[in-house]
Amino acid sequence: SQQGEEDPQALSIQEGENATMNCSYKTSINNLQWYRQNSGRGLVHLILIRSNEREKHSGRLRVTLDTSKKSSSLLITASRAADTASYFCAPNQAGTALIFGKGTTLSVSS
Amino acid sequence: GAGVSQSPSNKVTEKGKDVELRCDPISGHTALYWYRQSLGQGLEFLIYFQGNSAPDKSGLPSDRFSAERTGGSVSTLTIQRTQQEDSAVYLCASSLVQAGGSETQYFGPGTRLLVL
Numbered sequence: 039s040q041q042g043e044e045d046p047q048a049l050s051i052q053e054g055e056n057a058t059m060n061c062s063y064k065t066s067i068n069n070l071q072w073y074r075q076n077s078g079r080g081l082v083h084l085i086l087i088r089s090n091e092r093e094k095h096s097g098r099l100r101v102t103l104d105t106s107k108k109s110s111s112l113l114i115t116a117s118r119a120a121d122t123a124s125y126f127c128a129p130n131q132a133g134t135a136l137i138f139g140k141g142t143t144l145s146v147s148s
Numbered sequence: 149g150a151g152v153s154q155s156p157s158n159k160v161t162e163k164g165k166d167v168e169l170r171c172d173p174i175s176g177h178t179a180l181y182w183y184r185q186s187l188g189q190g191l192e193f194l195i196y197f198q199g200n201s202a203p204d205k206s207g208l209p210s211d212r213f214s215a216e217r218t219g220g221s222v223s224t225l226t227i228q229r230t231q232q233e234d235s236a237v238y239l240c241a242s243s244l245v246q247a248g249g250s251e252t253q254y255f256g257p258g259t260r261l262l263v264l
Contacts, residue, residue, distance in 0.1 A: 071252065080152075080239055080255025081191070126191070128253075135181065135204050136243070136253055140190030 040065055040134075042110075042127040044142040051146055057114040059142040061127030068132050070103055070110050075124045075141070084112075084125075117146045150174070152256035154240050160262045161230055169225040169259045173242030179251060180223050182215055183239045185258075191239065197223065198245060230263045237261070 042061045051057055061070065069088045073081040087094045087103045087110065094101045100113040110129075114121055124141040153172045161167050173180050182194040193207040197217045208214070212230075217223040227234055237258040243251040 073253075079237075080241070080257055081253070082255070083252045086252065124190075130251065135193065135196035136251060137193045138183070138191040 040067075040129055040131065041137045042070070042129045042139050044125065044127055044139050046142060047140065048143045049145070051117055051144075053117060053119055053146055053148045055117055055146075057117050057121070057144055057146070059112045059125050059127075059144070061110045061112070061129075061139075063108050063110075063127075063129035065108075065129075065131065067105070067129045069130045070101075071128045071130060071136070072099075072101060072110075072112050073126045073128065073138070075126065081126060081138070114144075117144075119146050119148045122146045152240055152242050152254050154238075154256040154259050156259060157257065158260045158262075160264065162264055163232060164229055166226065166228045167230055167261065169227075169238050169240075169261070171223045171225070171240030171242075171256060173221065173223070173240070174244075174254055175221075177242035177244050177254075178220070179243045179245050180217055181241045181243075181253065182223070182225050183241070184209075184236045185239060186236045194225070194238075227261075230261075232263050235261055235263045 045060045071086045072084045075081045098115045103110045126138045126141040155170045180197045183191045196204040212228045215225045239258045241253040241255045243253045
């Protein structure tokens with residue numbers, strides 16, 4: 039199993055701005071997943087990108103994956119106050135546990 | 149169908165007592181995870197069950213922690229002789245492992261444990 043490392047640890051922006059969070063990992067993966075957590079409760083799955091994909095969109099979310107650099111980014115466009123949460127990446131290898139890092143804490147102020 | 153459920157939602161105990169936390173995964177999910185999250189911190193992996201395989205216990209912080217999964221479904225996390233540093237939110241997640249390793253985890257609401 040491996041753990042992704044999110045960067046930055048904390049991000050503060052204004053409503054309407056875009057938020058970009060990065061994730062780095064160490065070994066080969068089958069896919070990489072992003073999750074969101076509100077108020078210390080359970081994580082909610084946002085998006086999954088496979089190792090043979092380079093970019094994926096879901097609503098205001100855009101995820102990129104660069105397997106040569108072992109990195110991924112999550113872009114939230116036109117952010118809203120409701121996007122305030124912690125965001126976690128999870129690089130996934132077949133047959134191993136999905137392990138989360140410390141996350142990026144995003145604060146969106148109105 | 150129902151999601152992952154955990155009980156109790158909150159637990160207050162005295163230092164030195166044992167506690168049991170329960171997780172009911174989504175029916176049919178083969179994988180089950182336990183995590184711990186201290187206030188303001190990230191998720192700490194504790195243990196992973198996958199089907200009939202031996203569990204991955206590499207995240208358990210001490211031998212006071214143990215977990216079992218009966219019949220491939222319900223899981224119980226037991227903390228013996230609790231310490232104040234065990235205070236945290238304990239999260240359970242389940243997933244359906246698919247070919248290629250793609251597995252979306254579904255989380256329960258967590259159990260907030262406070263050790264006085």
